[in-house]
Each structure stands twice: as structure tokens, then as C-alpha cells.
Amino acid sequence: MGYLRRHPRAVPYLLIAPGLAWLAVLFVVPLYYLVTTSLQSGDIYEGFRLTWQWSNYGDMLSQYRPQLVRSALYAAIATVAALLIAYPIVYFIARRGGQWKSLLLVLLVAPFFVTYLIRTIAWQTILADEGLVVGVLRDVHILAPDGRLLATSFAVVAGITYNYFPFMALPLYVALEQLDGRLLEASSDLYANSVRSFLRVTLPISLPGVFAGTLTTFIPAMGDFVNAQLLGTPKQYMIGNVIQSKFLVIVDYPLASAGAVILMVLILVGVAIYARALGAERLTG
């Protein structure tokens, strides 16, 4: 303690040290290996060597453009869908939940205590061709008699939406929960109707939650491969499926790594544009 008294300026550095060490070991070092691996060539028998094989990136981009575009598209649709579903529910819980607030929130999140894989497999049963949902949709002629939900883009996007729902709901909840009720009172005192109050008061104040929620949903959704594998067909495969197959089946570590780096860069660029558009600096203070 004596040291700290004598050197008060060291305190912040000491406090940040565990975090920095964590980042170094679990982010910087793996990232270094990921990037160098992505520039290697060779095969599993001869070994992989760093040959600055930039063509790995070109190969991934040209061969797997459909999967990349599809990943971005599915992740974007799922994020918007999750937002549209989560916002009203969370709004209700946060603003009108009263004494049931905590219970309702637990109920919302409870299904996600079940492991990801099991939940996705459960959707196989729910959407099965001979199942209840498809049966009803066929009876009311929303689906053709030989139509199906499973093994379609719809099923994959629905699966992603469902699986990443809590990542949207929880940041939104935090934002809406903190909304000062007096602001809404003031708004109605100034003759704003409820729609106007929502648009001019609630929504702007909850934007940081929307921003955080869309990011925490979109980023993992873009790299997802489980939903496409279990609920889709080869025509729904995403970039995550390609990376998984390159890494584990074909055992081409350099191409798999290049795919992972491309995915990471795309997400970073996308997030930067999004943050700019939404004015993240203003949002996050």
C-alpha cells in the first residue's frame, strides 16, 4: 500500500492491467495468429508456411460472395425483426410491468437458459413439414399444400432472430427502464399526444439501447452457422458454414482464417458506418 500512496498516478494503470493482460492474451495474440495463418499456404501433410499468400483473400471473396452477401442480409433482417418484436414487449415490461417487472423479465429470458443447440433443434420440430404450424398454415392457405417452412430462408432468419433475441431485449430494457417518467408527464403537459411523446421523448432516449441491441444482435448473427445448418439447406448457407467447413472438414486453415478476417473486417466497417449514421458519439456520451 505504501507504494500506491507514494505513487498515486500508478493506480489507474494497475487497475487497467488485468484488463489489458486479458486483451493481450485472448485478443491480440489470437488475432496475430489468425492474420498470419490467413497468409500461409501449404496443406496438412506438408505443413503450412507463411508465404504472404494474399490470394487467399481473393479466393474467399470471389468464391464465396453469395454466402457473404447472404450472411449480411440474413443478419440485417434478423436484427430488424428482433428489434420490432423486442421493443413493444420490453417497453411494456419496463413501463407497465409494475411489481411484475422482474418476473416478466425472467420469463422473457428463461428459455435462453436452455443450450443454443437444443433450442435450434426444437425449431426443427416446431416448423416440421408434418407439424402443427405448417398444418395450420396450409389449412388457411397461407402455405401451398406442398409448401414448407423448414429448410427455407424463412426458417433460418426466424431461427437467428429467436436465438439472438435476448441480446436485443436486454440493452433495450436497460434503456427504457431508466427513462424518467417525469419527462413523459412534461411532454403531455405541453399538449403532445402519446404518439408524439413516444416519437419525441421515448424513442430518442432509448436510442442508445437500440444502438447497443442492434450491434450485439447483428455481430454474432452475421457469423452464425448453426441456424443455416439445422434449419436451412445448402442454398441458405452463410459465411460461417464456409469457415466451419474449411476449418474442420477440408482442413485448409489459411483459407478459413482469411474468411474469418474478411468477416471481421466487414463487420467492423459495417458497424463504423452504422455508428456514424446514428451519431454514436452523441448516443454514448
Next chain:
Amino acid sequence: MTEINRRQLLLRGALGAGGLASLPAILAACGGSGGIEGQSAESEAAAPASVDQTLAEKFVLSNWPLYIDIDPETKKSPTLEGFTAETGVPVEYIEDINSNEEFFGIVQGPLSQGQFVRDMAIPTGYAVVKLKDLGYLEQFDTASIPNLANISIPAPPWNEGFAYGVPWQSYMTGIAYNSAKVAEAPSVEELLTDPALKGKITMLNSMNDTMGVMLQAQGYSSETINQDEFDATLEVLQKAVDDGQIRQFTGNDYTGPLSKGDLFACLAWSGDVIQLQADDPNLMFSIPETGGGVATDYMCILKGGSVYTSSVFANYVLQPVQAAQLSLGINYISPVAASKAEAEKVDPDVASNQLIFPDQATLDKLQEFDPAVVNDPAYNEKFQAVIGA
């Protein structure tokens, strides 16, 4: 799979907690996927000249799910219990092989750094070839396995005298169908083109299984494969994918949709279908007229595993009585022909089942896929591109 990854992660985290002094160790751990050069030579050098004849304190065995006999009452495996009773060696039995490729991905890193992973694993033949070529296998102490003489299938060229892999069970690849949905067994051609089956069939995501059956349906051999025939067959498969005829490429996970009726027919493994038949007698398995596939899973000793204990285990399961017990329990094909006589004493019905104890006429309809092609990345890439990734 996740568990192993987590364990590795935690291990690396623990190394990290040890302070920056151990950073080189972490760097080495992270770099595991790369440098494996020069190890192939080692495997040839590992001659079983002087095998330590002491049993290990415990025996760690990796296997596929549902691939060992289980007593429904005790929920324990009579085979493993019997081995422990006879040798005093407890077995740590891990069901973590869901696909050869994934399992390889899991063990490759630690094995390339000479770390102990398991004493024994039971991958499919072509995966054993890959492990052997990379120098990740120990040779069996064949002198300690007199029951090798009971094996009734020939040793493949890469496995003279069963030194690297002792057969565990074989399985057939053929067509499973739901007889409530289709009257009779569809042919491979019908699977790929019949409009009534559109979107109602799946194929297997393993190249050897799907392409093995497909090549034969095109009139080619799947035992020795040439590039042009492979490419021509792949085009047929690509067309069926593009047409939406094939719903999905699966591992074992075709079983659920098939019994629910979402699938009318699919490529499947014989033992799976027999196990499903117990619950749903409508499910059938047929070997296509054009030919089916056969593959064998081999016990093999991963580098650093106990050679003697593994050899004693292999010898134990190759006894006809034990082999019969295993095949009756899991419904796959035993490499020990004499097990049929033993099985007849216990369950004559199962013993007469052509899918579990096939006769020569049945075996003649099956071909084992060219292992060189399975391990060739160029073929794999082409196949993976067609199945969507």
C-alpha cells in the same frame, strides 16, 4: 466438441494467469495448428519392438454416440464392464466423435504438439489413414492380440496385419425410406430426379458415403476413382441441389425428420435405421440395386496412448462372444464372422438379419470408397462446394 474447446481455452487461460513469464507457452499453444512438418517419418520409425507390458491405470476411449452395447437395466456397457473386470483397468469412455472431420479438428492441435489426448479412438478407415500419415498413431502390439486371427475381413493395404487399426464394426450406406410415404425402395436415380420426392430427401454430408453410392449409380467404381468420373457424378449431384430436389446434407441427424415423415427417403447408415425400426416399423433400409457403400471403423492408438492396454482391449473385444454381444447391442456389422454363431444362441432373429450379419451375396453389393480420394483436399473442396460450403 464445445467441451474440448472450452477445456483448451481454460487451459490456455490458466497458462495466461501464470503471468507473462509463460507467454511463450501460450504462443506455442496458439500456434498449434501449423507446424507439423517432419512428423510423418516418425510413424514409420515407431516399431513395436519392445512394448512395455504393463497395463495403464486407466484407459481413455473416444467413440461415436450409440456405438457401444448398453444394458438397459444398469445403463452400463457390458463390454466395458467386462474389460475392467478382467483386467482391473477402469475405462473413461467418451462419446465425442460426431464426425471424423470434426474429431480430427479437435485432436489435431494437441497431437501435433505431442500432448496426450486419448489412449484409443475409433474413427473410420480413411480418417485412420490420415492420422497414420501424419504420425499421430502408435502401432498395436500385435503379439498381444492373438484374437486378430478371428477377424474375417481383409486388412487394407495401409494397415498390414492390422498394425495401425483393429476393426471395431463395419456399416453399410444405403437408402432409408418411410414406407408410409413411398411404396417401395427408391433407386438413387429416383432420389435425385423423382418430382414426388422433391425436397423430401437428404444425402449424407460425408463425401465417401454420398459419392460412393452416387458413383456406382452412374455405373462407375467407387473403390478406385478417377477424376473425370468423379466430376461427371458431381455434376449430377449439383443439378439435384440446384433443382431443390435435395433438402439437406446431414450427419446422423436425418433420423428425426425421417421418423417424423418430413423426409420420405434419404441416404442412411444401416445400424441407425435398424435402431429406428424398433420405434417405427415403417422405416426401411435398402441397398440400392446399383450398389451400396461399406466402411469400417477402426480402433487406433493415438500418439502417447498406452499401447499395451489398447492392445489388450482390442484382443478382448475380438473374442467371438464379446463381438456378438457388441453387434447385438448396436446393430452394426462385426468383423468377427464367428460372432454370428454366438449371436444365434442369444437372439436368432437378429442373427439372421442381413443388415447386421450379412452373407456373401449382400457383401458383394457393397463397395468401400477409395481412401486416397477422401483424404485429397482437392476432391473435398469440390464436394464441399456442391453441398453448399
